[in-house]
Amino acid sequence: MPIPNNNDPSPGSLRRSYKRYLKERIIELLLFLAAFLSVFITFAIIYLLISESLVFFEHVSVWEFLTDTQWTPLFDDAHYGILPLVSGTAISSLVALVIALPFGTIIAIYLSEFAPFTVREIAKPFLELLGGIPTVVYGYFALLFVTPLLQTILPDLPGFSLLSAGLVMGIMIIPYVSSMTEDAMRSVPMHLREGSYAIGATRFQTAIKVVMPASLSGIAAAYILGISRAVGETMVVAIAAGMQPNLVWNPMEPAATITTYIVQVSLGDLPHGSVGYQTIFAAGLTLLLLTLVFNILGHLLRKRYREVY
Amino acid sequence: MLPMNHPDNLNEIRTIIAYHKRWDLLALTAGVTALMIAILTFIALFGSMVIDGMPRLTWEFFTSFPSRKPEAAGILSAWVGTTLIMLVTAAAAVPLGVAAGVYLEEYAPKNLITEIIEINVTNLAGVPSIIYGLLAVGLFVYQLGLGQSTLSAGLTLALLILPIVIVATREAIRSIPVSIREGAYALGATKWQTVADHVLPYSAAGILTGVIIGLARAIGETAPIITIGALTFIAFLPSSPIQDQFPFVSFQWLMEPFTVMPIQMFNWISRPQEAFQHNAAAAGLVLVVMTLLMNGLAIYLRYRLRKNIKW
Numbered sequence: 092m093p094i095p096n097n098n099d100p101s102p103g104s105l106r107r108s109y110k111r112y113l114k115e116r117i118i119e120l121l122l123f124l125a126a127f128l129s130v131f132i133t134f135a136i137i138y139l140l141i142s143e144s145l146v147f148f149e150h151v152s153v154w155e156f157l158t159d160t161q162w163t164p165l166f167d168d169a170h171y172g173i174l175p176l177v178s179g180t181a182i183s184s185l186v187a188l189v190i191a192l193p194f195g196t197i198i199a200i201y202l203s204e205f206a207p208f209t210v211r212e213i214a215k216p217f218l219e220l221l222g223g224i225p226t227v228v229y230g231y232f233a234l235l236f237v238t239p240l241l242q243t244i245l246p247d248l249p250g251f252s253l254l255s256a257g258l259v260m261g262i263m264i265i266p267y268v269s270s271m272t273e274d275a276m277r278s279v280p281m282h283l284r285e286g287s288y289a290i291g292a293t294r295f296q297t298a299i300k301v302v303m304p305a306s307l308s309g310i311a312a313a314y315i316l317g318i319s320r321a322v323g324e325t326m327v328v329a330i331a332a333g334m335q336p337n338l339v340w341n342p343m344e345p346a347a348t349i350t351t352y353i354v355q356v357s358l359g360d361l362p363h364g365s366v367g368y369q370t371i372f373a374a375g376l377t378l379l380l381l382t383l384v385f386n387i388l389g390h391l392l393r394k395r396y397r398e399v400y
Numbered sequence: 401m402l403p404m405n406h407p408d409n410l411n412e413i414r415t416i417i418a419y420h421k422r423w424d425l426l427a428l429t430a431g432v433t434a435l436m437i438a439i440l441t442f443i444a445l446f447g448s449m450v451i452d453g454m455p456r457l458t459w460e461f462f463t464s465f466p467s468r469k470p471e472a473a474g475i476l477s478a479w480v481g482t483t484l485i486m487l488v489t490a491a492a493a494v495p496l497g498v499a500a501g502v503y504l505e506e507y508a509p510k511n512l513i514t515e516i517i518e519i520n521v522t523n524l525a526g527v528p529s530i531i532y533g534l535l536a537v538g539l540f541v542y543q544l545g546l547g548q549s550t551l552s553a554g555l556t557l558a559l560l561i562l563p564i565v566i567v568a569t570r571e572a573i574r575s576i577p578v579s580i581r582e583g584a585y586a587l588g589a590t591k592w593q594t595v596a597d598h599v600l601p602y603s604a605a606g607i608l609t610g611v612i613i614g615l616a617r618a619i620g621e622t623a624p625i626i627t628i629g630a631l632t633f634i635a636f637l638p639s640s641p642i643q644d645q646f647p648f649v650s651f652q653w654l655m656e657p658f659t660v661m662p663i664q665m666f667n668w669i670s671r672p673q674e675a676f677q678h679n680a681a682a683a684g685l686v687l688v689v690m691t692l693l694m695n696g697l698a699i700y701l702r703y704r705l706r707k708n709i710k711w
Contacts, residue, residue: 111590114592115590115591115592118592119503119507119591119592121499122499122500122502122503122507123503123507125495125496125497125499125500125503126499126500126503126504126508126517126566127513127517128496128500128562129500129517129520129521129524129562129563129566130516130517130520132520132524132535132559132562133520133523133524135535135539136527136531136532136534136535139534139535139538139539140531140534143534143538194434194437194438197427197430197431197434198431198434198435198438200427200431201427201428201430201431201432201434201435202431202435205427205428205431206431214435216696216699216703217439217442218438219695219699220692220695220696220699221438221442223613223616223617223620223691223692223694223695224445224620224688224691224692225619225620225621225622225662225687225688225691226620226622226623227620227622227662227665227666227669227684227687228445228449228620228665228684228687228688229445230666230669231449231665231669231680231681231684232444232445232448232449234669235448235452235669235677235681236444236445236448262438262441265438266438291417292420293420293421293423293424294424294427294428295420295423295424295426295427295428296420296423296424298427316526319526319528322528323527323528323529323530323531324528325528325529325530325622325623326622326623326662326666329623329666330666330669330670350528350530350623353530353533353534353623353627354530354623354626354627357533357537357626357627357628357629358626363537363542371534371627372534372538375530375531375534378528378530378531379527379528379531382526382527382528383523385526386523386526
């Protein structure tokens, strides 16, 4: 804002303050544009996936896309049913969540309610480091360590399976779930715990009956984040689950997920613009819609169960 | 009703207390066990890579190009590519992310547009990385015609880590007390002068922490780069950014094909020969050590910050 300078009414100083005002506004505009870039990116993603998918849906009806049980766009007898990819995604995510949610929650309860200060100070950064390990490394671990290990217990397990990919994915997601859950639980005010202890509750009772209900919205958000991580995870499944699109409900089989299919096509040499290539945008659109559903669900849960202190 | 100190009643209370104490102990054991399992998994992951990959980690491994012969193959083009791409990513993500964070914390009025931007930043952080790859294919590679180049890959990863940088910037700025800003305003500083001379310098360490975490994430990202269509067999280096003739710097490398560490590793994992998988383990080891060091540095910085700064 230009402030008139009463001591020095010369036009020069006024011009200077006008220049100063202009500079301030230009900087503000630039900063705004940088912030608005995020909106632009979102629209670019949506626009691009839809416009490129339209090329695909000119060849394949939406009905066929949603109901056909075969996904063989790269064969001569091409079928374009997304269901096999969705089933692969669902199974691997389920296996991952069966590991990640209970383990993540237990670790969070321990760190937030039980652990002594020093243990927490060491364990939290350690878990953060685990979360920072590249997914391709977890893929290596799944294929060359976990699968052979599982094969000693389950001799029928093939070299590529949703089970070992899902297990490792679950281990990979534990840090995300546990650190977000723990943050939510730590943000519950101390006096609620003290009230609970005062009437003779144990730490476990306090954690289950007081702290968790009070931080439900944060915990729900952590779970949703875990789910959308699992659904969108690519490299672990691409490496350890094989890439054949099978409509399977058995985690002991190899299968492709939406994400691994995109990887498979990108690794091939299909030309941009061919139906085969455009399928990855339709698959990507499906994936985006799936994660969008989870994000909205998380947003609603957070609103519904938000406790204000 | 029996009095409190009646033996029957006391026994009942004792049983209840013992029961709940058992559960408490059980929960404690479960927590410690779960944490131990996480630690053991990490040891198994690291250990298996050390056993398989350590013998391959020689000087030649860092100075050789990938090769058809596993014992002669190395990661020269991969680590050079990773370094160059990180330069592009940092150059794009840091200014944009910090500017966006400054705007949202210091300038943004409370209105609909601000709210939309904020929701968007949160949502972008939840978009799977492979979707960014698809965006990059459509936008950078084909519509802008940047091709399958270092520039495309760097910009893609920059978009991917933008939310991380924005959130870190906002948190760092938010922790600066209002009194600092009021002091600057009282001396007649404009908003931008306050931000540039006070807010940003004081939050620099916090922002740096976020940037390091973001770059550590970008180093390991594989899926979006595969989607761009990066070649996996690159046995040459991009042209050097520093030239011995005028004008001494060259940006030719921005438009050249590349490979990066995680792609190289993925390529070796998918080969059937065991010798290549040992190469993959060695590359993975380098990758893990790199990300661990970066994340460790970020955690250390944050720890120092929390300890030292008392406003």
